[in-house]
Amino acid sequence: xLNYDFMLTTTxxxxxxxxxxxxxxxxxxxxxxxxxxxxxxxxDNESGKPKIQPGQCRIVKQGLPDKLISSIDNISNDEILxxxxxxxxxxxxxxxxxxxxxxxEIKQFEEExxxxxxxxxxxxxxxxxxxxxxxxxx
Numbered sequence: 001x002l003n004y005d006f007m008l009t010t011t012x013x014x015x016x017x018x019x020x021x022x023x024x025x026x027x028x029x030x031x032x033x034x035x036x037x038x039x040x041x042x043x044d045n046e047s048g049k050p051k052i053q054p055g056q057c058r059i060v061k062q063g064l065p066d067k068l069i070s071s072i073d074n075i076s077n078d079e080i081l082x083x084x085x086x087x088x089x090x091x092x093x094x095x096x097x098x099x100x101x102x103x104x105e106i107k108q109f110e111e112e113x114x115x116x117x118x119x120x121x122x123x124x125x126x127x128x129x130x131x132x133x134x135x136x137x138x
């Protein structure tokens with residue numbers, strides 16, 4: 001998706017789900033997914049706290065098997081799990097850092113992402129202030 005300049009948000013939840021195939025027509029595909037894990041991931045992605053940001057992939061901690069939580073918390077040597085980390089301000093999720101090559105790059109990525117996020121608001125403030133200049137408000 002990055003090749004086409006799309007930024008997605010992704011939430012993963014653990015549990016049972018069912019995918020049911022439906023009749024398909026040319027150009028229309030319907031594959032309803034049911035189950036607690038699907039609903040949990042959907043609800044978290046839409047209204048979870050903290051709000052998920054573009055490009056983030058996070059895992060809902062609730063419902064994860066204890067063995068998996070232990071592997072993540074104890075800094076696993078597993079190629080994938082070593083890229084899964086907690087964030088200081090979030091006790092309910094783990095974050096998967098798919099965009100970096102090694103765990104050593106995570107801190108720098110977080111700093112760059114935060115700087116870019118803050119610059120977005122700086123640009124908005126600049127536009128608001130520029131358009132305010134020369135106008136009189138009552």
